[in-house]
Amino acid sequence: MKLGLVIDLDTCVGCHACAVACKQWNTSGTSGPLSDYDPYGSKPSGVWFNRIRHYEVDDYPNNKTINAPMSCMHCEDAACVTVCPTGASYKRPEDGIVLIDQDKCMGCNYCSWACPYGARELDQESGTMKKCTLCVDRIYDENLPESERQPVCVLTCPSHARFFGDFDDPDSEVSKQVRQRSGYSMMPEQGYNPTNKYLPPRQPPAVETHKPRQVSREEHAAEDKPMAQIQRWIAQQLKRQA
Amino acid sequence: MHPAISVICFTLFSGAGYGLISFLCLDDLFDLNFTLSGSGRLWLVAVALVLITVGLLASTLHLANPRNAWRAFFRFRTSWLSREGVFAVLLYPVALVWLLTLWNSEAGGSKILAALTFCLAIATLFSTGMIYACLKTIRQWNTALTPTNYILLGFMLGSLILVASGAGNVTIAVGMVGAAALGKLIYYYWIGQPAGPTINSALGFTRATVRLLDVGHGEGNFLTDEFGYEVAKTRLIWLRVISIVFGFLVPAALLLFFGSAAGIPAMLSGFAGVFIERWLFFAEARHVVNLYHGSQST
Ligand code: SF4
Ligand code: SF4
Numbered sequence: 012m013k014l015g016l017v018i019d020l021d022t023c024v025g026c027h028a029c030a031v032a033c034k035q036w037n038t039s040g041t042s043g044p045l046s047d048y049d050p051y052g053s054k055p056s057g058v059w060f061n062r063i064r065h066y067e068v069d070d071y072p073n074n075k076t077i078n079a080p081m082s083c084m085h086c087e088d089a090a091c092v093t094v095c096p097t098g099a100s101y102k103r104p105e106d107g108i109v110l111i112d113q114d115k116c117m118g119c120n121y122c123s124w125a126c127p128y129g130a131r132e133l134d135q136e137s138g139t140m141k142k143c144t145l146c147v148d149r150i151y152d153e154n155l156p157e158s159e160r161q162p163v164c165v166l167t168c169p170s171h172a173r174f175f176g177d178f179d180d181p182d183s184e185v186s187k188q189v190r191q192r193s194g195y196s197m198m199p200e201q202g203y204n205p206t207n208k209y210l211p212p213r214q215p216p217a218v219e220t221h222k223p224r225q226v227s228r229e230e231h232a233a234e235d236k237p238m239a240q241i242q243r244w245i246a247q248q249l250k251r252q253a
Numbered sequence: 254m255h256p257a258i259s260v261i262c263f264t265l266f267s268g269a270g271y272g273l274i275s276f277l278c279l280d281d282l283f284d285l286n287f288t289l290s291g292s293g294r295l296w297l298v299a300v301a302l303v304l305i306t307v308g309l310l311a312s313t314l315h316l317a318n319p320r321n322a323w324r325a326f327f328r329f330r331t332s333w334l335s336r337e338g339v340f341a342v343l344l345y346p347v348a349l350v351w352l353l354t355l356w357n358s359e360a361g362g363s364k365i366l367a368a369l370t371f372c373l374a375i376a377t378l379f380s381t382g383m384i385y386a387c388l389k390t391i392r393q394w395n396t397a398l399t400p401t402n403y404i405l406l407g408f409m410l411g412s413l414i415l416v417a418s419g420a421g422n423v424t425i426a427v428g429m430v431g432a433a434a435l436g437k438l439i440y441y442y443w444i445g446q447p448a449g450p451t452i453n454s455a456l457g458f459t460r461a462t463v464r465l466l467d468v469g470h471g472e473g474n475f476l477t478d479e480f481g482y483e484v485a486k487t488r489l490i491w492l493r494v495i496s497i498v499f500g501f502l503v504p505a506a507l508l509l510f511f512g513s514a515a516g517i518p519a520m521l522s523g524f525a526g527v528f529i530e531r532w533l534f535f536a537e538a539r540h541v542v543n544l545y546h547g548s549q550s551t
């Protein structure tokens with residue numbers, strides 16, 4: 012199995028609901044708590060497994076806002092695992108999930124240096140590294156109804172921009188989405204082979220926002236005659252009917 | 254990258270210690286014309302071990318959870334950080350037995366132990382460099398020049414300590430200063446070349462401009478603290494100049510004009526220069542995660 016997420020950059024509205032749901036679920040999960048520093052002060056900060064950033068792609072009038080949620084990509088060639096000196100970071104052979112054993116981590120930050128995607132954050136309270144667990148404590152939980160055995164970020168997304176599944180299965184939802192919508196990896200040149208894929212925004216034609224009608228002086232004079240005004244009115248009405 | 258003082262002190266002091274002990278090993282093996290008395294040699298080996306220990310202790314200061322530091326020896330097969338730790342720890346018993354054979358000149362085997370100590374010192378220095386050089390995420394480090402410079406600068410400081418102690422060989426020290434300076438200049442040229450991922454490949458929009466609108470968090474976080482460290486370009490250039498002047502030009506000039514009489518100021522200047530160099534090594538490194546925070550390139 013190769014479990015991971017597909018994120019649709021076309022439909023993501025950038026509401027941060029997935030990040031909030033992630034924090035809520037995981038703070039009492041296997042890697043929890045996700046400590047907050049100065050939460051009610053002037054400089055609140057803390058550990059998050061999922062962060063959404065907002066970009067503008069291309070120039071006016073073809074510009075588009077892109078909301079890019081990023082969490083651990085559960086890379087196939089995860090250098091964050093190989094560089095870890097203590098063996099706290101590991102990749103599960105059975106489903107490809109990359110996890111951190113909180114009891115072994117010594118908080119050296121080295122794995123976070125090796126991660127190109129900013130997925131790992133040190134928790135100052137526990138002194139250990141933390142990251143997305145792919146909700147490992149949900150997806151196999153037999154006490155949950157089967158439809159809910161999914162990462163909480165996927166369940167929460169109000170615009171259905173997130174999909175979870177097995178990339179090794181060609182008929183899974185994630186494999187189909189990647190096939191049909193040309194799903195791609197972020198920063199592939201780093202060579203980490205990230206499992207998570209992103210669906211590019213669809214490309215509708217640019218909306219014409221303003222196009223002044225070109226009217227010559229003669230046309231203007233002709234249009235102002237009463238007969239021409241009536242003709243124009245009739246033409247408009249007919250157009251509206253059709 | 255955020256330049257952590259603990260890591261700077263680690264690479265500076267233990268680097269110098271490994272350089273010093275390497276030269277003492279080489280002298281035992283091939284006689285480099287050092288004017289060492291028997292007890293002088295013992296003292297210098299002890300100084301090297303103290304420097305190494307100070308450095309290693311400093312390095313543990315940057316661990317957020319030092320209780321688990323003992324586990325760091327376990328991933329020897331994949332992690333350069335682990336390898337560095339293993340070589341560093343192995344060096345102690347070997348160097349101590351070597352010290353004993355030096356002290357008790359009747360005991361044989363000094364040469365073999367010197368060779369072993371030398372290999373371990375080089376291996377540790379190389380591993381320290383590889384900790385940084387193996388990271389594909391930081392192009393300023395991901396080069397063979399990184400371990401080369403760690404070894405050259407360690408050797409340079411070692412030879413300067415030897416000269417300062419009155420035992421060293423000025424020609425060797427000046428040669429090391431020259432080699433280290435050359436290595437560093439090639440490195441600065443190398444990192445000046447544009448390369449690496451851009452904000453476009455980071456997000457997968459390679460046919461259009463990409464601009465950051467909002468990072469999604471109001472205050473800093475771990476990522477911005479650790480990787481977002483940035484220094485003004487002009488200040489970086491000035492610091493480079495200062496590190497080259499103090500690290501290489503002043504020690505070389507002092508040694509060339511005044512010989513071993515100027516050993517101590519040359520050594521102090523060398524340490525100051527390399528300290529700034531190490532600080533720059535971190536401050537100039539641009540992690541690719543900065544692309545997601547709006548940098549156009551690394
Ligand atoms: S995204 Fe980062 S933390 Fe996750 S597997 Fe890849 S390299 Fe490791
Ligand atoms: S899979 Fe779970 S842990 Fe990972 S980002 Fe989604 S909610 Fe967070």
Ligand code: SF4
Nearest residue numbers: 023024026027029168
């Ligand atoms: S909840 Fe869905 S739409 Fe909102 S930011 Fe997350 S992925 Fe995007």
